[in-house]
Amino acid sequence: MSRAVGWRLVFPILVGKALRALARVRGGGSAFPGWFVLKLAPTFIESVTSQLSHGVVVVLGSNGKSTTTNMLTGIVRAHGLRVFTNPSGANLPQGIASSLLGQVSLTGRLPHDIGVVEVDEAFGVVICQALKPRAAVVLNVQIDQIYRLFEPERVAGMFRAIAGEVGETIVLNREDNFLSTLGDTLEAEGRLAVQWFGTASQVLADAPHGQVLARDYAHEDVARPSREVLAEVTASRGTLAAISWKGRQHELRLSARGLHNAVDAAGAITLAAADLGDDFRIDTALTALESLKTVYGRGEAITVGDRVVEILLMKSLASLQMNLDALEATPDSVLIAFDEHSRDPSWLYAADLSALAHVDYVSGPKAVFIALRLDYAGIPYDHVEPTIEKAVQAMLDGPRPASGRHTMLLDYDQMILARRHLGYRDLEADAA
Incomplete structure (x- = not known):
């Protein structure tokens, strides 16, 4: 339906919008306004998104959610639909509610046709019960945030x-493999249409560490049917x-390097086609992908004077490894920062750091963990400066590197602080 939700939401929305404005004056987005509105x-979320004539599609996965959401949003917009989407990282209920506050009228009217929403897997059931998505894409199951999500089998569940x-x-x-097992189950049930995207075997063979997927030990020897993929x-x-x-x-040129970004593009194309049906045009989708800006912190390149600062996210083993594998040459100026909110530093020892020859600065509250890991790898570093x-x-x-590029490998919190120092304070505006 296209009508406004009604006057019962005026007070919660009014208060939420005021809190959101205050948060943005402070600098950056905040999930607190959304949390407060959900209390009132x-x-x-359900009331507002139920107005969307084309419903909601959701993006899930251990890694790549923000990039794929950005890609899918661009594709759908290029097909003429007005899209509501949540900024990168705002994938919990309060973050989604806060994002909606920036779009709705006081009476709850949402002037969009479709929702493209990134969803955190741990809260996925609750969020999807409210969103009632028509379709979803699941990108991968990888080792990610062991202290919160535990084993990949639990994430697959x-x-x-x-x-x-x-x-x-x-x-x-x-x-x-985890998603193949899920697909077997869903295809046997017959309730959902199951569609697939993939990567050619030679491309995987050429990638130093493949897609860094978690191993599904219980089903590794299960014979799989030949899967027909729409996008490969x-x-x-x-x-x-x-x-x-x-x-x-x-052929296309993406905004950021690496196999992981190409795989995300294949997933976004497949979901867009599934949702748009006969209205989908592959040429329109490819043009949209080539024109997109990089999601902040995900291979983002920021020009500062006569040099470029490239920010690569290292929130988990998979994200660090795939960003290292995507480097086209050994970087000649490197900063690595690790935050105290990254509770488990043990995964650093599973990473292959051979793409690095030298690190200039080690930073963050847990800089010593990075320094120790580099010592074990025999990679020299020059400075330990805990303040990012x-x-x-x-x-x-310092001196301009020969390449003109500084490569910064940052976990999430250090990435936000580094970007703010470079003058990029408003994450939501950057992602819009």
Whole structure:
């Protein structure tokens, strides 16, 4: 329905908008306004998103959610639909509610046609019970945040439960054993249409560590049926990728490097086609992908004077490894920062750091953990500066590297602080 939700939401929305304005004056987004509105109006998300004429699609996975959400949003917009989406990282109920506050009228009217929403797997069932998504894409199951999510088997179980809340279609990564098992189950049930995207075997063989997927030990020896994929990554080098769509090859240049970004593009194309149906146009989708800006902190390149600062996220083993694997040359100026909120530093020892020859600055509250890991790897480093702002500024004040590029490997909290120091304070505006 397109009408406003009604006057019962005026007071919660008014208070939420005021809190949101205050948060943005302070600098950056905040989930607190959303949390407060959900306390006043627990059905706020459901009531507002029920107006969307094309419903909601959701993006799930251990890694790549923000990038894929950005890609899918761009594709759907290019097809003429007005899209509501949540900024990167705002994937908990309070974050989604806070994002909605920035779009609704005082009476709860949402002037969009479709919702493209990134969802945290741990809260996925609750969120999807409110969103009632028509379709979903699940990108991967990887080792991620062990202190919060525990074993990948538990994450796979979360995706299985979330699938129960999806209305029509689910799109899965063919190369992920956990998702193949999920697909077997869903296809046997017959309630959802199951569609697949994938990566050519030679592309995977050429990738130093593949997609860094978690191993599904219980089902590794299970014979899998031959999966027909709609979109398949057939080449990936730097920002260049080739994707086969229904058997026809298409080349494109993405905004960020690496196989992981090409795989995310294949997932976004497949879900967009599933949701748009006969209205989907592959050429429109490819043009949209080539014109997108990088999601902040995910291979983002910021120009500072006569040099470029590239920010690569290292929130888990998979994200660090795939960003290292995507480097096209050994970086000549490197900063690595690790935050105290990253509770488990043990995964650093599972990472192959051989793409690095030298590190200039080690930073963050847990800089010593990075320094120790580099010592074990035999990689020299010059400075340990726990304060990220000081480390970033010292790097910028130093000699210009021969490449003209500073490569910063940062976990999530240090990434936000570094970007703010560089003048990028409003994450939501950056992502819009």
